[in-house]
Amino acid sequence: MSGRSVHSVLAGLACLAIIASTTSCSSVGSSNNMIMCLESERQALLQFKQGLVDESNALASWESEKECCKWRGIACNNQTGHVTSLNISSSSDAHFYSKVPLRGEISPSLLELQHLNYLDLSFNDFEGIVIPKFIGSLSQLKKLGLKACNFSGHVPPQLGNLSSLLTLDLSYNEDVSLEDLEWLTHLSSLRCLDMSELDFSKFVNWPQSLSKLTSLTELRLSLCNLPDVNLGSLSLINSSTSLQLLELSDNFLHSSILFWIANVSTNFVSIDLSRNNLEGGIGIPIGFQSLCSLEWFRLLGNRYSGNIEDSIKALSCANNTLETLDLSYNQFLGTLPNLKHFTKLRELDLSGNRLQGSLSESVGQLSSLEMLHLLGNSMTGVITESHFQNLSRLQDLSLSDNRFSMNLSSDWNPPFQLARLDMSYCNVGPAIPNWILKQTNITDLYLHNTGISGSLPDKFWDLLPGLQQLDLSKNRIHGKLPNLSTTSLSSFCATSFGALRLLDISENKLSGEIPDNCSMQFQNLNSLNLGKNNLTGKIPSWRITFFRELFQINGKLAIDLSSNNLSGRIPYWIGQQYLVILNLRHNQFHGTIPLSLCNLGSIHVLDLSHNNISGDLPHCFNSISISAAGDFNKYGHMMMVVVELPVRNTRIIDMSSNYLVGEIPDSIANMDAMASFNLSRNYLTGKLPEDFGNVKTLESLDLSRNNLSGNIPAIYASLNFLGVLDLSHNNLSGRIPAGAQLQSFDASVYTGNFGLCGPPLTTICSKDGTTQGDGTMTGNATKEHGSDDLRDLGLIISAVLGFTSGFWIVCGSLMLKSTWRYAYFKFLDDSRDWIYVKLAVYKAKMQRRLER
Structure with a gap:
C-alpha cells in the first residue's frame, strides 16, 4: 500500500473512532431507504438544481424520480423523511461522481433543509462566486465540504455559527482569502479541518488560534504560507490531547515547528512536514520520543543534516506502531542503524541523503516491508540473500545511485514479487540476474548503467507486456532488437505492449534495423530513446500508425x-x-x-x-x-x-x-x-535576416x-540575452554594430570575415564603414565543413550549459538520473489530489472561456 493510501486510511479511522457513525473527514451520506421525502424539501432541492449547470446530466434522477430520497446524492432520515445529506461532490472517489463538474449558483433554497447535517459540494466549479453567507444558518450541519469549488472572496465569518460542525474542508480554493481566524475559534466541536492552499501568511499567531479547537483530531494546512512558530509563545498554547493527524507540508516552516508538535499532543498518528525549510544538525527533537502512537511520519525534502541513527532513535517509542517513515531528500549523515524493532514498518524511504556504510541485514527482518528506497546515497557493500530473507511483501525496491554490489546465487528464488525495481548505477551485470527474470508482476524496471553486457536472454522479453517503464540505457548490450518473424515470444513489437510509457535502450551496442514487420500499439508511450546504438536502415513505416494513435490519445x-x-x-x-x-x-x-x-x-x-x-x-x-x-x-x-x-x-x-x-x-x-x-x-x-534582432x-x-554575405544588421546589438554567438568563416562585411552586446564577444566569433571591421576586431573601419588596410586578422574562406576544433567544442559546451534550465534538464534528467526520476514520480504520487484539483479547475475555466 502506498503512503498516500495509508494516510487516507489513518485519516478515516481517526475520525470514525471519535465521531462514530455520525460523520467523518472522509465519510459520505447514509444510504437511502424507502421513505417519502417532504414536499417542501423536494421543491427546495429542485430550486437548488435550477441554479446549476449540469453538462454531464449527473442529476438526471432528480427529474425522472419523484421521490427525492432516491435521488442521486441525497439521503434522508429513516423515520422522519427529512433530507439529511446532500453530497454532489464531483470527486472521482466520492459517493457522487460527475464527469464534468457542476457549475452555477448555490440557491438559498437550501435553507429549507433545516435537518441537513451533511453538505458536500467539493470539486465543482462555482465560477468565482463568494461562499454564501447563508450556509452559516444551516445549524445542524456536521460536515461541510467545499474543497476545490473555485470560490473567491473572504471566508464568511458566519461559518463560525455552525456549532455542531465536526468536519470543515475549504481547501484548494486559491482565490479565497481569510480576514481573520476569530470565527474559526467558535467551532468548538470541530474534529477535522482542512484549509490547504489558503493564505495564512499574516496570521503569526495561528498556533494559538488553532489550539482553542480542543476537540480537533485532524489538521491539514499544506501550501498555506504558514509563519514560523514563536518558541517564546509555546507556553501560551493550550496543549491539545486529541490532535492525531497533522499535515503542514509545502510551507516555509523552520525547525521551531517541531518543538510545537512535541508539545501540542502526544497522540499523533500521522505527521507530514514535507518540503519545508527544516534544518539543523541535531536531528529530530528529543520530544518526539513521547509519540508512542505514531504510524506515519514524513520529513521529505527538508535540509536536516543530523545523524540518521539519532533521528531514528528519537522515534523509538513508536517502534511497534510506525508503518511509514520517510526522511528522504535531506542531508542526514551516518550509517543505517538496526531497524529490527520496527516490526510494523511498511514503507521506508531514506533516499537522497548522505548515508554511508553497508546495508544492515536487519532490513531483511522487516516482514511487513512493502517499499524500500535508499537511492541517491553513498552506501557501499555487498547485497546478499540475507537482506531480503523475510521480505515476502516487498513490492517497490530502489537501491540505485549507491555503490552496492550484488552477490545473489543464480538459482535464488526471491520471496517477493516486485512491481518496481531500480538498481541503476549498481553492479548488477554482466548478465541480467535470474531473480529479476522471475519478477512477473513488474511494471517499472530501471537498470541504467549497471554493467550489463552481452545479449538479452529470451526470457527477458516475457517481462515486457506488463512493463510501463523500462530503462536499460548506458550498458553494453549487443545484438539486434527482437523480431516477431524469428521468435514467438512477447517482444519489442508485441501488440500487448500497450502499457509502456517510457522505453530507453540508448547508449548500448544494439545493431541491425528497427523491426518493420509488426504494428506497435504503445498507446501510452511518451518517451522513446534508442539513441547512441549502431542501428541502421530507415525509420520503419509502422511508426505512422503508432504515433498517430499516440497523437490522438496522449x-x-x-x-x-x-x-x-x-x-x-x-x-x-x-x-x-x-x-x-x-x-x-x-x-x-x-x-x-x-x-x-x-x-x-x-x-x-x-x-x-x-x-x-x-x-x-x-x-x-x-x-x-x-x-x-x-x-x-x-x-x-x-x-x-x-x-x-x-x-x-x-x-x-x-x-x-x-x-x-x-x-x-x-x-x-x-x-x-x-x-x-x-x-x-x-x-x-x-544576408543575415534582420528579424533575428527581434x-x-x-x-x-x-x-x-557558411557563405553568408552583407552587413551585420544594427538591430543585432539589442540582443541583450545573447550569450553565445558565432558568425565566423562567412563573407560578412562592414562595421560591426556598436553596442555593449556585440562588442562583448571575443574577436574569434567574427574571424574569417575579411570585410568586417571595428571592435572587438583590430581592423579599423574607414569613414564609409569598410575595412582599412589588411588589418591583423588571419584566416581563409576555405570551407572547413565537418571539422571540430577546440573553439567549436567550447562553443557547444557553452550552449549546452546555457540551456540546461530548459527542457533537457527536466526530461533528460528524469530519464537518466534515477534519484530525480524517483523524486518526480514520488512527488506526483504524493500530490495526486492536488493535481486533480488544479486540472479540474483549469479545465472548467477553459470550457467557460470557449463557451463565451
Whole structure:
C-alpha cells in the first residue's frame, strides 16, 4: 500500500473512532431507504438544481424520480423523511461522481433543509462566486465540504455559527482569502479541518488560534504560507490531547515547528512536514520520543543534516506502531542503524541523503516491508540473500545511485514479487540476474548503467507486456532488437505492449534495423530513446500508425534516435505528431527537410544536425506557435518543483553540419520563443535576416562556416540575452554594430570575415564603414565543413550549459538520473489530489472561456 493510501486510511479511522457513525473527514451520506421525502424539501432541492449547470446530466434522477430520497446524492432520515445529506461532490472517489463538474449558483433554497447535517459540494466549479453567507444558518450541519469549488472572496465569518460542525474542508480554493481566524475559534466541536492552499501568511499567531479547537483530531494546512512558530509563545498554547493527524507540508516552516508538535499532543498518528525549510544538525527533537502512537511520519525534502541513527532513535517509542517513515531528500549523515524493532514498518524511504556504510541485514527482518528506497546515497557493500530473507511483501525496491554490489546465487528464488525495481548505477551485470527474470508482476524496471553486457536472454522479453517503464540505457548490450518473424515470444513489437510509457535502450551496442514487420500499439508511450546504438536502415513505416494513435490519445512525445546509422529520408508523417523533442542527430538521413516539420507546434528541441540533409530551408517555420508551448510550461512547473530549476517556453533548433543551401528565410527568425539556433557548417548564402534582432529570447546563435554575405544588421546589438554567438568563416562585411552586446564577444566569433571591421576586431573601419588596410586578422574562406576544433567544442559546451534550465534538464534528467526520476514520480504520487484539483479547475475555466 502506498503512503498516500495509508494516510487516507489513518485519516478515516481517526475520525470514525471519535465521531462514530455520525460523520467523518472522509465519510459520505447514509444510504437511502424507502421513505417519502417532504414536499417542501423536494421543491427546495429542485430550486437548488435550477441554479446549476449540469453538462454531464449527473442529476438526471432528480427529474425522472419523484421521490427525492432516491435521488442521486441525497439521503434522508429513516423515520422522519427529512433530507439529511446532500453530497454532489464531483470527486472521482466520492459517493457522487460527475464527469464534468457542476457549475452555477448555490440557491438559498437550501435553507429549507433545516435537518441537513451533511453538505458536500467539493470539486465543482462555482465560477468565482463568494461562499454564501447563508450556509452559516444551516445549524445542524456536521460536515461541510467545499474543497476545490473555485470560490473567491473572504471566508464568511458566519461559518463560525455552525456549532455542531465536526468536519470543515475549504481547501484548494486559491482565490479565497481569510480576514481573520476569530470565527474559526467558535467551532468548538470541530474534529477535522482542512484549509490547504489558503493564505495564512499574516496570521503569526495561528498556533494559538488553532489550539482553542480542543476537540480537533485532524489538521491539514499544506501550501498555506504558514509563519514560523514563536518558541517564546509555546507556553501560551493550550496543549491539545486529541490532535492525531497533522499535515503542514509545502510551507516555509523552520525547525521551531517541531518543538510545537512535541508539545501540542502526544497522540499523533500521522505527521507530514514535507518540503519545508527544516534544518539543523541535531536531528529530530528529543520530544518526539513521547509519540508512542505514531504510524506515519514524513520529513521529505527538508535540509536536516543530523545523524540518521539519532533521528531514528528519537522515534523509538513508536517502534511497534510506525508503518511509514520517510526522511528522504535531506542531508542526514551516518550509517543505517538496526531497524529490527520496527516490526510494523511498511514503507521506508531514506533516499537522497548522505548515508554511508553497508546495508544492515536487519532490513531483511522487516516482514511487513512493502517499499524500500535508499537511492541517491553513498552506501557501499555487498547485497546478499540475507537482506531480503523475510521480505515476502516487498513490492517497490530502489537501491540505485549507491555503490552496492550484488552477490545473489543464480538459482535464488526471491520471496517477493516486485512491481518496481531500480538498481541503476549498481553492479548488477554482466548478465541480467535470474531473480529479476522471475519478477512477473513488474511494471517499472530501471537498470541504467549497471554493467550489463552481452545479449538479452529470451526470457527477458516475457517481462515486457506488463512493463510501463523500462530503462536499460548506458550498458553494453549487443545484438539486434527482437523480431516477431524469428521468435514467438512477447517482444519489442508485441501488440500487448500497450502499457509502456517510457522505453530507453540508448547508449548500448544494439545493431541491425528497427523491426518493420509488426504494428506497435504503445498507446501510452511518451518517451522513446534508442539513441547512441549502431542501428541502421530507415525509420520503419509502422511508426505512422503508432504515433498517430499516440497523437490522438496522449499528446506530448519525445523521440531520440540520435547517434545511430539510420538512413533514408526523414519521414513526412513524423511532422504530424505532437512532439516536444525530436532528436535525429548523428545519423545518415538525406534528402530535404519535410515541410510537415512546420506542424510541430509543441516542439522544444529539434535536432537534425550531423546528417546529409540537403536543399533549402522551409519557409513555414514561423507557423510553429508558442500556444502549444504554453501547455508545456504548465506541466514543466510541476517538474520544476522536483529539480529546482527554471523551465521556460524556449526552443532549441539545431540543423548544423548538413548540406543545406539557399538563403535563411525570414520566417525562421520569426519563430516564437527561440532560444538557441544553429545552422553552422552548411552552404547557406544571402544576408543575415534582420528579424533575428527581434527575437528577444535568443541566447545562442551560430551561423558560422557558411557563405553568408552583407552587413551585420544594427538591430543585432539589442540582443541583450545573447550569450553565445558565432558568425565566423562567412563573407560578412562592414562595421560591426556598436553596442555593449556585440562588442562583448571575443574577436574569434567574427574571424574569417575579411570585410568586417571595428571592435572587438583590430581592423579599423574607414569613414564609409569598410575595412582599412589588411588589418591583423588571419584566416581563409576555405570551407572547413565537418571539422571540430577546440573553439567549436567550447562553443557547444557553452550552449549546452546555457540551456540546461530548459527542457533537457527536466526530461533528460528524469530519464537518466534515477534519484530525480524517483523524486518526480514520488512527488506526483504524493500530490495526486492536488493535481486533480488544479486540472479540474483549469479545465472548467477553459470550457467557460470557449463557451463565451
